[in-house]
Structure formats: C-alpha cells, structure tokens
Amino acid sequence: MTTPLTTWLTTDTPASRSQAVLGSFYRGGLALLRNPTAVVGLVIVALLLLAAIFAPWLSVYSPIVQDLPNRLAPPSAAHWFGTDELGRDILSRTLYGARVTLTIVALVSIVVAPIGLIVGTIAGYTGGWIDTLLMRITDVFLAFPRLVLALAFAAALGPGIENAVIAISLTAWPPYARIARSETLAIARSDFIQAAVLQGASTWRILFRHIVPLCLSSVIVRLTLDMAGIILTAAGLGFLGLGAQPPTAEWGAMVSSGRDVILDQWWVATIPGLAIFVVSLGFNLLGDGLRDVFDPKSS
Amino acid sequence: MSDPLLVIDDLNVSFPGRNGVTQAVRNASFTLGRERLGIVGESGSGKSTTGRALLGLVPRPGIVTARTITYARQNLLTCSERDWQDLRGRRLSMVMQDPKYSLNPVQTVGRQISETCFLHLRTSREDARRRTIAMLEAVQIRDPDLVYRLYPHQLSGGMGQRVMIAMMLIAEPDLLIADEPTSALDVTVQNEVLRILDDLVRQRGMGLIFISHNLTIVSSFCDRVLIMYGGRIVEECAARELGNARHPYTRALVAATPSLDFPRAELATVVRDPAWLQ
Secondary structure, three states: OOOHHHHHHHOOOOOOHHHHHHHHHHHHHHHHHOOHHHHHHHHHHHHHHHHHHOHHHHOOOOOOOOOHHHOOOOOOOOOOOOEOOOOOEHHHHHHHHHHHHHHHHHHHHHHHHHHHHHHHHHHHHHOHHHHHHHHHHHHHHHHOOHHHHHHHHHHHHOOOHHHHHHHHHHHHHHHHHHHHHHHHHHHHOOHHHHHHHHOOOOHHHHHHHHHHHHHHHHHHHHHHHHHHHHHHHHHHHHHOOOOOOOOOOOHHHHHHHHHHHOOOOOHHHHHHHHHHHHHHHHHHHHHHHHHHHHOOOOO | OOOOOEEEEEEEEEEEEOOEEEEEEEEEEEEEOOOEEEEEOOOOOOHHHHHHHHOOOOOOOOEEEOOEEEEOOEEOOOOOHHHHHHHEOOOEEEEOOOHHHHOOOOOOHHHHHHHHHHHHHOOOHHHHHHHHHHHHHHOOOOOHHHHHOOOHHHOOHHHHHHHHHHHHHOOOOOEEEEEOOOOOOOHHHHHHHHHHHHHHHHHHOOEEEEEEOOHHHHHHHOOEEEEEEOOEEEEEEEHHHHHHOOOHHHHHHHHOOOOOOOOOOOOOOOOOOHHHHO
C-alpha cells in the first residue's frame, strides 16, 4: 500500500517543515494504531466526541421534557435504556450528559495546565524562598484527598458546572506544578538557558519563550492520563448534588437520582454509571497508549 | 592603556559548601583594554569562574567580592538585574564551550540569533532577519538562508560554534569572553573557528578575553596572557614572551607542551609546589 500520499508522508527527506510535521504525526498515528488498547481507547473517546457533538440529532426525545405517565419504564423499543423517575428518556439524557462531561474536562484542562506551568516554572527557575513558598503551597493542596478538597470548594462556591470546574481545577493543578518544576530544574541548568541570559533576556522572557515550550510535552501527556480522574471527580460532585444542577443531564446526578430505585428499576442508575465507567476507561487506555508512543524512555 | 575597558581589582569568588568554603578565585586583579587577553591554567584553576564573575553569572551559592570591577567606568558590583540585562549581549557577551548544549534544541538558529536584535536593538522583524543573515555570512556560513531555518541538531559542531559566535556578536558588544570556545571541536575546525573569531574581534576593535587550556593557541592568538593556578593569577606576561616566563608553574606548563621540532620520548610533568598558593 504505497500510495503517493504515504510515500510523501514517510519520506526521509521532507521538503518542508509542514511535511515533516505531518509525517511525524502519521508515524505516531501508525504506532498508536498498532497498540490494541490504545485503539480501543481512541474509539471510545471518538464515540464520546461524536455523541456530544450530535446529541440533538441522535436522541429521539428531549433530555429535559417530562413524561410522567411513562415514568420508570423499563428498556423497550421506544425507550432503549428505559426512562427515569420523571419519565425522561435515559438514552437521550446519557447522550446530552456527554456534552457536560466533555465541557468539564476541556475547561479543567485549559485552566489546570497554565496554572501548573506558571507555578512550576517560576518555582524551578527562581529557586530560593520563592521556590520554597510555592512548593509548600503545592504540598498543602496535595495533602488533601482530591475528591474531598473538590467537595469542600464546590460546597463553598455553591453548586453549578462553572463552580465544579473551578473546584476540580483547584485540586488538580499541584501534580502539574511538580512536573513543570522538575523539568525546569533540569532545563534551567543547561547551557542554552545561560546563553539566553548572556544575550540579555529577562527572566520572564526566558521562562515563557525558552522553558515553558520545553515543559509542555510532559504536561500534555500527564493531562491525557489525568482526564479519567477529572471525569470521575466531576461525576462524584454531580452525584453529591454539587455539580451540574437539575434539569441538566449529568451522569453523576443521574446515578444519584437512580439510587432510590436501584433494586426495582436498575436501569436508571446503571446506564449513566456504565457511561462513566466506559468513558474513564477509554481516556485511561488512550493516555497509556499515547505515553507508550510518545515517551522514548518507555520503549 | 590610557582608559582600560575593564578594571578588576582583588576579585574573589567562593563557594560555601558542606566541607567549608571553596575559594575558586583569589585576589585576582587585572585590566583589559581593546586587546586580546588569554587566560590559561589547568582544570579547576578558576579561569571559567573568573569569566562568569565578570558577567554576573556565578551560579548559586557562589559569592563574588572585589574591591573594584568596572566596565567602561560602570561599576559592575552594584548592578541590578535590570542593568545586567542591558549590559549582557549588548556590551559584554560570552561564547560558551560546547555548541551542542549552548543552543536551544527546539528553536531555529535564526530565531535564536535574532533574539538579541529584538532584545537590544528593538528592530523590526524584517530588519532582524536581514542582520541575522548578514551575521551568519560574517561567520562564514555558506548558505545563510538555509541555516537560518535549521535547528541546532542539524548543524555540525563547527557550524554550531560559529552560530554561537554570531549570536553573541550580533549586537556588537565591546567585550567578548570566549570560554574555551574550541575545546569541543576537532583540531582542523578549531583553527577555522579561531580565525573567524580573530577576524571579527579585530574588525570591530573589541576587547577579548580568551579562556583556554591550550598554551599553543593562546600564545599565537592573544596579545597578553594571564596564567592561573589554584584560583590565583600567578603570572602575567606578553604572549610572545611565554617562552621566557619566570614563574615555575608557567615554565612547567611550557615544558610539558609537546613540540614537533624537538620530539621527546617522555614529556615533562608538572610538579606542583604548595608554595605557589601562598
């Protein structure tokens, strides 16, 4: 299967930078596809993305309109996964729930990576009392169990998706600060950072132009591995009523509402629970696969 | 020398450690005009630390003390971090030992060289690019437009060191410190890089401090030589007079140099005398 496209992608002598970049993506993708668990993870995450994007078209029923005569209906041809205690179609709610989950994951990633990078690189580069101060603050955050701390923040801030994102971010950044700091310690001692100092670059310039780009890759790998944890924390907050508020379809809240009827109407809690399980599994598998492919030390 | 560029009086650099204080440089004093000064000595004699102290780059927890360090009448001892940023690259700069480690692996050569332009000359992107390419030509890189876009791992050692020189000379500093600029290169490339460095320093009338452990290179390349031993400047002499040096350490170093004209079965070794440190 040597089409002109694959030969163009796998050439040893790329003619342009974009060709080289695309080529390395192609080779990385091939390596990823040779790893069966990674493929499973990729498929699950892709399905989640599709479900979130096409939720309005995939679901027959509205996720919030109640149908009280039909409440707690078992799975049938009309309602594949049954209905909940207010007669809402569980399949539709699960599909819409994917949107909430993805929103939380995306927002937490956007918030957490920069905080961790800023704290970690400043601590690692400046050293001295600033390093001690920042790292002890990080230790304080690390000392609490993650879910408990997130619960405390969510309870203090009040329930809601935005506050859940803030609460999760506040508890998720310390590992990133640690990673960024250790990478920075190694980079800051290297000669090319000294060379940048010699050129007259300011501390900020060195931090953001020279050190942050080099720390980024390990932070991104860590982030993909962390996504399952973020989903679980979000679902945990939802389950305890501190995440998305009704009538928004959110998996944790759905499991919670099915708890009362779990013995007689098992599907109400089981389906969103399965969704949480499958999606976290998917992110974990994909993260492992990505680490195997992109971390030269693991092979 | 009517008005020296650099005046150093009683420079001391020490590193406090678990086993007491290590004195890396002791009572070093010298002046430098627009000339080429060599500093030679064995490993650990404080040559590099002296160079770094002049740029305020002694790594933590090193302590620098001196009666005076002035550069063009500006007191370097009281410089703030902000003053240093203006000085480094623009007025003083340094070529480091190994181009493999002193160039940022994830930035193109062009971007790294033009960074100095942005920082000090505040030029436009177009102008910085033009200057960078001119500078690459000045260090005799054959295809500057191509090299501009390359990453450091795509360069040979000699090219890398020339890029490093370009990077440090583009803002036209008055004083360049070259810290063993050729020790990571092989002998043939060494001479080429040295010739380029020599030409550029001569053309621009810059001061140069050339740190090396290679006596032959220093004596052929510099006007004046300082010989360091155990953190102390043991002798200062004109490069041509190195053969007639008085200090026993210098004489021992000269005697230990192999020569094609007088081949010997066994080279002399340096026998150290603790009295040299007094």
